[in-house]
Amino acid sequence: MAEAISDVQQPAEPVIDCHIKELWYGTFKAVRDTHVPIRKNAITAFIGPSGCGKSTVLRCLNRMNDLVRGFRFEGHVHFRGHDIYGRHVDPVAVRRHIGMVFQQPNPFATSIFNNVAFGLRLNGFKGEKMPRVEEALKRAALWDEVKDKLGKSGLSLSGGQQQRLCIARAIATEPAVLLMDEPCSALDPIATRKIEELMLELKSRYTIAIVTHNLQQALRVADETGFLYVDTTQGGRTGYLVEFGRSKQIFEAPQQKYTQDYIRGEFS
Amino acid sequence: MTTLPTSVSGPLADVDFAELEKSLQRPRTLINAALDVVVTAMTVLALIPLFSVVWMLAVRGGKKLSLAVLTQLPPAPLEAGGGFGNALLGTLVIVGLAALWTVPFGILNAVYLAQAKPEDRLATGVRFATKVLTGFPSILAGVFAYGAVVLLTGGFSALAGAVAISILMLPVVVLTAEDAIRAVPARMKEAAAGMGATEAQTVWMVLLPTALPGILTGVMLAVARAAGETAPLIFTALFSNYWLSSHGQIHLMQPTASLAVLIYNFAGMPFDNQIELAWAAALVLVLIVLALNIAGQALSRRLPE
Numbered sequence: 001m002a003e004a005i006s007d008v009q010q011p012a013e014p015v016i017d018c019h020i021k022e023l024w025y026g027t028f029k030a031v032r033d034t035h036v037p038i039r040k041n042a043i044t045a046f047i048g049p050s051g052c053g054k055s056t057v058l059r060c061l062n063r064m065n066d067l068v069r070g071f072r073f074e075g076h077v078h079f080r081g082h083d084i085y086g087r088h089v090d091p092v093a094v095r096r097h098i099g100m101v102f103q104q105p106n107p108f109a110t111s112i113f114n115n116v117a118f119g120l121r122l123n124g125f126k127g128e129k130m131p132r133v134e135e136a137l138k139r140a141a142l143w144d145e146v147k148d149k150l151g152k153s154g155l156s157l158s159g160g161q162q163q164r165l166c167i168a169r170a171i172a173t174e175p176a177v178l179l180m181d182e183p184c185s186a187l188d189p190i191a192t193r194k195i196e197e198l199m200l201e202l203k204s205r206y207t208i209a210i211v212t213h214n215l216q217q218a219l220r221v222a223d224e225t226g227f228l229y230v231d232t233t234q235g236g237r238t239g240y241l242v243e244f245g246r247s248k249q250i251f252e253a254p255q256q257k258y259t260q261d262y263i264r265g266e267f268s
Numbered sequence: 269m270t271t272l273p274t275s276v277s278g279p280l281a282d283v284d285f286a287e288l289e290k291s292l293q294r295p296r297t298l299i300n301a302a303l304d305v306v307v308t309a310m311t312v313l314a315l316i317p318l319f320s321v322v323w324m325l326a327v328r329g330g331k332k333l334s335l336a337v338l339t340q341l342p343p344a345p346l347e348a349g350g351g352f353g354n355a356l357l358g359t360l361v362i363v364g365l366a367a368l369w370t371v372p373f374g375i376l377n378a379v380y381l382a383q384a385k386p387e388d389r390l391a392t393g394v395r396f397a398t399k400v401l402t403g404f405p406s407i408l409a410g411v412f413a414y415g416a417v418v419l420l421t422g423g424f425s426a427l428a429g430a431v432a433i434s435i436l437m438l439p440v441v442v443l444t445a446e447d448a449i450r451a452v453p454a455r456m457k458e459a460a461a462g463m464g465a466t467e468a469q470t471v472w473m474v475l476l477p478t479a480l481p482g483i484l485t486g487v488m489l490a491v492a493r494a495a496g497e498t499a500p501l502i503f504t505a506l507f508s509n510y511w512l513s514s515h516g517q518i519h520l521m522q523p524t525a526s527l528a529v530l531i532y533n534f535a536g537m538p539f540d541n542q543i544e545l546a547w548a549a550a551l552v553l554v555l556i557v558l559a560l561n562i563a564g565q566a567l568s569r570r571l572p573e
Binding site: 062064067092093094095096097099100102104106107108109110118119121122166169170173 | 453455456458459460461462463464465466469473474477478
């Protein structure tokens with residue numbers, strides 16, 4: 001899988017430019033000083049120990065954190081040059097362009113077809129839904145397995161299939177960016193490999209940001225990687241970005257001592 | 269530490285295997301067996317009233333039951349034959365009318381309690397009031413509807429009966445629907461939010477469809493409870509010996525018969541025919557309630573994991 005981290009293509013202009021100065025949940029300062037660019041048609045991975053705020057950073061990118069009570073944010077997140085935390089921005093509309101795949105596969109308790117068509121219905125799509133559903137399922141590499149049972153419940157599929165169904169659901173509305181929060185942590189190695197191959201397929205069309213606690217996975221799929229760590233010196237447990245760069249560089253020649261320790265510890 | 273013990277030694281060596289034998293002479297097995305018997309006996313005892321009532325109704329009401337009884341008007345005193353068709357229709361209309369506005373109203377109420385503002389003061393207050401309403405004496409619901417509808421409209425009517433009944437249905441619908449909506453897994457709500465669904469879209473497209481079996485269970489239980497109520501109907505719908513409809517039109521603003529009130533009226537009459545009809549009507553009422561309860565149970569078993 002070494003070709004996944006080829007250095008040939010020049011980094012494009014970031015689709016999302018995320019500058020977190022401080023991020024709070026109530027009185028708990030969860031993340032500070034984290035600047036990450038998410039580049040177009042690339043996979044950007046966030047790695048780091050548990051509780052370092054990598055999921056929080058990811059959920060910042062489509063304003064999912066707005067659903068958490070007491071959430072406060074200082075900084076800005078530019079999506080194609082516009083601040084999605086701007087005063088007149090509707091977080092609901094943001095999420096229609098920046099889709100999300102979650103840790104636990106979470107299909108709705110309805111048919112496979114309706115799961116994929118959900119986003120189309122949300123957006124008041126009036127045309128023929130079937131071609132769009134088929135297209136999304138094909139891109140999610142699930143079509144061949146479900147084409148004869150589109151009317152069956154999404155919950156009847158295996159865990160790996162459910163996760164690919166969730167990916168199909170997310171891409172059916174053609175979002176610009178796909179955020180994936182540990183999408184493989186509930187899956188077995190074979191299903192994980194399928195999702196990884198799928199991510200590499202999808203990046204030609206979408207921009208992907210992924211949180212993973214599997215370092216090999218980051219190395220296998222990500223073009224760029226950010227390492228977050230927990231700062232306990234100020235009393236709390238505040239996550240911050242230690243190092244960001246090409247995945248190859250982060251894994252083979254990390255510049256920061258924390259990154260070196262973490263990557264060496266995980267590999268040995 | 270690294271070598272495993274080759275023979276049994278240490279704590280295991282002290283086990284007296286005779287002690288492991290099951291015997292009723294030991295207090296622990298004896299108490300266990302005795303409690304088993306007590307619990308089983310109590311369970312059977314609790315079933316006796318239900319089964320004896322159903323048995324009694326089947327025997328005494330069953331022999332009178334026929335299509336004619338279900339479709340004919342009540343007989344005059346000393347007249348033979350007749351039935352309670354108008355009362356059956358009246359019960360269905362009154363309960364249906366009550367469900368017509370109680371179900372949507374109750375479900376929207378539950379959406380507020382479970383999803384929209386689950387913890388604000390209004391929700392806390394409404395939830396408390398709804399629980400109080402669960403134990404509300406049904407005769408007071410009748411008196412309320414008498415004051416609010418009968419006196420206002422100038423007469424007893426199916427509409428007034430439906431108002432009284434809906435007060436009794438509402439808490440059951442609200443509380444079971446709230447539970448059903450809360451039971452929808454949080455990850456489904458998150459999925460909807462992640463797709464860019466507004467809260468209204470999440471409720472309409474995810475929460476309500478997923479919670480539907482549970483909501484319907486509550487509706488069934490509420491309707492079942494309402495169908496058997498007598499006291500509130502005596503104050504509101506009263507009774508009638510005639511059909512609710514005439515010339516193809518349904519008249520909701522006139523006194524209306526219902527099964528429960530018919531049983532109450534006929535059971536006290538000194539005429540054999542009326543008393544037998546009361547038994548048959550009681551059997552029909554119990555069968556309706558039973559069917560609704562079984563339907564509710566079947567639906568609740570289909571809840572998503």
